[in-house]
Amino acid sequence: MSLPPGFLEELRTRTSLSGVVGRKVIWDPRKSNPGRGDMWAPCPFHEEKTASFHVDDRKGFYYCFGCQAKGDAISFLRETENMEFMEAVRALASDAGMTVPENSPQERERAERRNTLTDVMEEAVRFFRRQLSGGGAAAARAYLERRGLDPAALESFEIGFAPNGRQVLQQHLAGKGISFDQMAAAGLARSPQDGRGSPYDVFRDRIIFPIRDPRGRCIAFGGRAMAADAQAKYLNSPDTDLFDKSRTLYNHGPARTASGKDHPLVVAEGYMDVIALCRAGFEGAVAPLGTAVTEHHLQMLWRMSPEPILALDGDTAGVRAAMRVIDRALPLLEAGRGLRFCLLPQGKDPDDLIRAQGRDAMQTALDSARPMIDLLWRRETEGKSFDSPDRRATLDARLQQLVGQIPDKTVQHHYRTALRDLQWQAFRPPRKTRAAFKADPKPVPSSSTRNSLLAGSDGRTEIALREAVILATVISTPEALDEVADTLAEMSFTGPDHQRILDAVLMWHMRQENDLRAQVLGAVGPQCLEKLFTQGHVAVAPAVRAPGNLEIAEMCLSEELTKLQSRAGLAHEMREAVESPQAIPADRLAWRLAKASEARNQADRSTLDDRTEYDTGANGAKLNRDEKEAFGKLLDRISFSKPKRG
Template identity: 45%
Template sequence: MRFSQQFLEEIKNRLPLSNVVGRRVTWDKRKSQPGKGDFWACCPFHSEKTPSFHVDERRNRYKCFGCGESGDHFRFVCETEGLSFPEAVEQLAGEAGVAMPAPDPQAARKQEQRKSLGEVCELAADYYRKQFWGPIGDGALRYARSRGLSDATLREFQFGFAPAGRDNLKQHLLDKGIKEGQLVEAGLVIRPDDGRASYDRFRNRLMIPIHDERGRPVAFGGRTMDPKGQPKYLNSPETPIFHKGTMLFNSHRARQPAYEASQAVVVEGYMDAIAVWQAGLKGVVASLGTAFTEDQILRLWKFADEPVICFDGDAAGVSAAHRAVDRVLPVLTSGKSFQFVFLPDGQDPDDLLNEGGLPALEAELAKAQPLSEVVWERETTLARLDTPERRAALEKALEDLVDTIRDERVKKRYRMDLRVRLSNLFWENSRPQRGASGRAQSGWEPRGGKGARVQQRVDAPGTKNFGVERTLCAMAVKYPELFERHFERLGQVRFSSELHQAFMLALCTMAEDRGEASIAESFGALGEKFFQILQEVQGGAGEEGAVAKGVSKWSDLYDRAPVLQLDPPEDFVEQLFVLNMDLIELHQLESELEGEMALAETELSEAGWVRIQGLTQDLSRRKEECIREEQQLAERAQKMRARGKLSVAHG
């Protein structure tokens, strides 16, 4: 249904946006000014600890200055409650006391058709439910209980039973005045093409209703009670009110708990979903046995930013998860992705729950891999890299996958991450060709080295800013979004260590999307030192003796910046990232001033004196800024540590 702008504006004018949004957030009393229609809160669309989500009631708009989400009343309800636009309008119109406009005749007929089919499914669900709890459904009830399902769960999910006769449901509903054509259209009855009498689609099956977003039954899934019966599970066909590609089983129950917990779990079958729900993990849905579609992916992102796909641990489950990967990649966007759990071979969620209860399943969910890791492992695990052609083929396969991503920002991050990984993979794979020691036969020549060679070991701190520089190198790899955001500035930063200068230059070169140098062809030119530092900043094991006496090991970013272990908010991480650049540039200013002062001792000109004054003033200002930034970060870190200790104490 199309709505006039006047009608939509009337709803918004009658219903304060702060009331609609206020159901999902807690307003920050220090920043908000209700009298001016100005409200601030932590964003409901991404995790943050300092308010960057703003509601302007004068304009009836909201915007998050952290993740960029924005919209009005209707978009907010759609995004937070998983409703379609017409559903959101109808809900808010009811709250605002605004009468819905009369639909046009054609739309009215379609709406009446959907309503009537929904009523037919409701009557069918009621019939199946009565059979299930009656004498005829005793076998189905015993089977359901044998799966560990409680009577409360069976009633909650409205379990039913379709008797074995040819047309039991059909005759029951015909007696209630339902037309045969409606039964066929609802997918409950099959009408043969050869003119024979129609018959029930579901016979001798345990019946589970499939509900829409509002909890109304629109279709059914039936499990055969015949040990030799096929198919084992049978779903309703596509109908005007049931579309497999847009629906998720249990979504109407899972939506709110998933949103509140910031965790949505996707399993393969509805029996698994029911078992997981009963165990206590309420934000669980099932995919109805179809390949993931874009509609389902977008719907799941309304539940959580990174839903977890948890399919069975057999070959079919892994294959289904990999198909899901290919479906998800094109629609990735900033802050929205998926995680994947591959259960132990041959097990499904129900098996885990039977063996170890919810803790066993949660232990597996804790091992969830990000989408990028699944893509990498899938493409590289069985890849042969013993020839240039095979290395080039792997690189081409990964590039083709990245090219399917429509969001340019996400595409850049994936390309950067995969190019760095490929370089390291190809380097490690080529060790046997580089000699028994695994070392390069020549040193790595950094920019400006003019033939200078570096030692084979990753050197211990040799410059004043070694630790700050290595931390910045590590953060550039670990936080690609910050690397991308500050790319231009990073390219201008001058490191005191030639190792770090060359490392950052190589990263910047990889990130530039020129389409010129193939990683398969150019990785060898990076040299041993690049990969030693790369392994260190990625958390790999560094060489023994690679740090000075009394200096903490440099092989892990968290050892150099332990505050990052506290999972700080994004703005804190970026503030630390920028501070490291500031400190490196500050050191460069100090070096420039020292050079000018040394020159002034032998030859002081007016221009030289002006440069000294300018550098002195600039240096003083930058020092004050760095000290202030360091103090702010230290205070925030102290508060985070205190909160962490408090959480542990209460836990």
């Protein structure tokens, strides 16, 4: 079937080609520029390793420099999904919130009417512009001058004036051959609802701001009342065939261009804020029109920038607006999409701040914009008391419910982790005042630990056993957590079920509810806990054999953590040497490996008397099987890479 004229053009305007293509490809971050809608990826139509497939999101076309495939969103779906033309159109229309029209005479008439309405709107723009220089607009010109708008700004933003007459615009448009029905369809005139009296102009005695779509077509107007007793200070055009306020942003087209040039994308609340921001050099400024930021607005913003900044008034209304945006954004978040919030000083909007303190003050405010998770935490905790376990549990359940709305599991995981850290910082108990915790105690090893499982284990097993000793120690003596909780919170355990146990331990320390062992038991189950404590190396550990002895527990934790950290350092050096052997000079590589091995040796001194079958290096560092093999390979590389002399 054929479609009415203009429908496909509107569909392409509302569709993000990069969003459609992005379901099939992985973008090359080195070549792609999301702000400019300039995206590159390996071609989905032929096998290749280089990113020769180019998507121009603004023009809505793709092209492969390898196989010469080209087209738009419709052709992409047809090629990759094997869809028929109308099937692809319906799929895209569904995503864009559009209804595919039937090719009826009524639809053809509607498409023609849309084209006519754009001509009507442009004639109205010219009329309002001329009126601003007339005698009846003296007060409007004075107001604009007080707001700091010079003739260049008035010209750039096409600001005009609607005279205070009931039918002034109607008479002008009628003289151009435009009917009242066309004026009404464009949102410029209307008849009284009660049917009494004559039709009237929608905009009267107002400063006029033309509203254009991304393609530059005037689709609506905004008007600022000059009369103090006007019903509405700001008035926008009603929704028409051209204008849908939930899908429109003021200054969209110029802001998209500026964002593509690496200007920050700033979302303000009104026309004057956008104009002030643009004149101060923040050209990537937009504003919603008479409505809160909608889901459609967010999608449009993310097409221009991965992390728009919402610059909201610092009053209560501004904060409430920010909170509403958070609720709309959570179900839409995915990797590469975020929001930052710039809360301005109390009672200030961007226009006020720039006129009072200048561009630098606005730049400082934007630089200090906070990520969305900070405001989410503030909303859920500010002014509330969490002095009891049930209140903290209620907060935890609420946060989990909110984060659960995020569809992207990776983003959801990072939000959960960040909120857990915020809870930890807010609710962890104050540390007890005790003698300074020694960083490197040297307890005498117990004879019962000789020839333990550590002797003869590979690196992974040894790390898992040391993790087990740490966990068993803090469960046996919970008071020892006060000194090491921060360190443990930054670690990731790798042994079987160890991370689950660690999470339960840290959650208990944050809440201080019930008994620690009971908390862990409820989180991981009796079999997991029994397995932890029945390991031979754990059962003979002094801190486990003397539960509640804080001094022994702290010494044990210090020793085990030091050993884990020294092994992590050695592993890092060895991994870097293997992955980038040519990037590090041979002598420097040997020195770094020796120092890391020496640190490991220093950490192991308390157990060096426990001889094993493994070799001891020249510096005395004891190596397990994995380390010995890897170290030998690295020494071979170092020897091989030394330049020959003479």
